[in-house]
Amino acid sequence: MLGSRGLGTVHGLLVGSVSHQVLRRAACPVVLVRAVTDGAVAEGAVTEGASAPRGREVVVGVDLKHSCDALLAFAFEAAALRAAALRIVHGWEPPIGSEYMASPAVDGSAGDLSAADRDAMDTLLAAWRERYPTVEATTVLVHAPPPAALVEASAGAALVIVGRPARHWPLGTHLGPTAHAAVHHIGCPVAVVPHD
Template sequence: MTTTEPRITVGVDGSAGSAAAVAWAADIASRRHLQLKIVHGLQIAGLYYGGGMSGIGATTLFEAVQAEGERAIADARALAASVDKDLVIVTELPNDSPVPMLIDESRHARLLVVGRTGTGGFADMLLGGTAASVVGHAHCPVAVVRGRPENTAAPETGPVVVGVDGSPNSEQAIAVAFEEASLRGVPLVAVHAWNDITYEDTRGTARIRTQPETLEEGEQRLLTERLSGWQEKYPDVEIRRQLVRDRPRNVLLGASETAQLVVVGCRGRGGFTGMLLGSTSQALVHHASCPVLVVRPEPVK
């Protein structure tokens, strides 16, 4: 059973990317008056497996790995406290692998935060399919904290950008994006990217849909409908609509270069279909120039 606690959880490993994630998570927790939980997976079992270690050697290894984990936790706590000295911080150092540990932690958090790179227990965490496993199976929204190409720290300027595709999960992303823009006091850029070229799965040949003007009118109507009512709920948020005939990954990656946060739904239709298993998600997780917040579907009650 999933029980959401009033807290934000961040996974740490002592790397620069991890530090950026901690600072970002601490700021969000402070803004929302939530508890911050800092976790680090020791992954001792993975170190022992197949190594034939026992006795003094195993004990020495365990002590070294635990000491490294304790340092990572201590450094993260100090960094978080420097963001807000009144922030309530708790820590945990379980003997678990990072991915299952973080997925389990997501059962009890409002938001799960991870950095863009990792070492030690979180080695290669955001490379290959591991990031998709965390983002794809978490039970709460997940933020992957990324900075500009020249800087690990998350950017503090720019608008919040939200990907809109008309799906129920997109609706949840819009809600989160409006709240984030309001909390930060910045404009919200609502992006709806569409493409009038589709591909035949069996033949791999392109075909162009007819009447593009009619299609564009429909896409414009969809974007307007999805944003309807939100301006009344958040009158302080300036809305900028962006309708683009292009692939979502191209548009969102471009928008991330000047944004401070990109918000997307976990799954969608059209260009966002299967985004956490395909090229769009991989592109955002690996190449976005700002944090990416992936909103999970609401649990069925």
């Protein structure tokens, strides 16, 4: 678990340099808990001796093009421990020039997602739902950029879980756009889970 106390002057950039480096480099999941300057407890935080918030939602962002096992394992376990519902969010942007560009979904839902995407999500979750039968897991397939979809879905959540590529790039590890948006713009605790 890692505290957050960004001291920058840019509104919304809530993560300090030490927290940012740990989130980028840690080989294990890291939970970022917001600091509150007036002595109040950050939204969704657990104080010493208290149990985790119960009944509030756990939200996880997934990308159907990449392995999600590490994320889903963490998410289902977190939801089970909190006796909370789990919402699995997949943000989707159509390829430039595709027929989907001309007719976006009216309600921002899965209306224009391919049947293959919906089937992939159902297949991905089947084993996890069987393993965690007490967790009420729902999916949200949104026609929106993944970072924006996850930030919007986080309202009222007790915990948001996002992945970070574990592989190294020429200039070192990085958070990726969705994890970056989550740690800078989501107020509740955010778990960053490295994955392949």
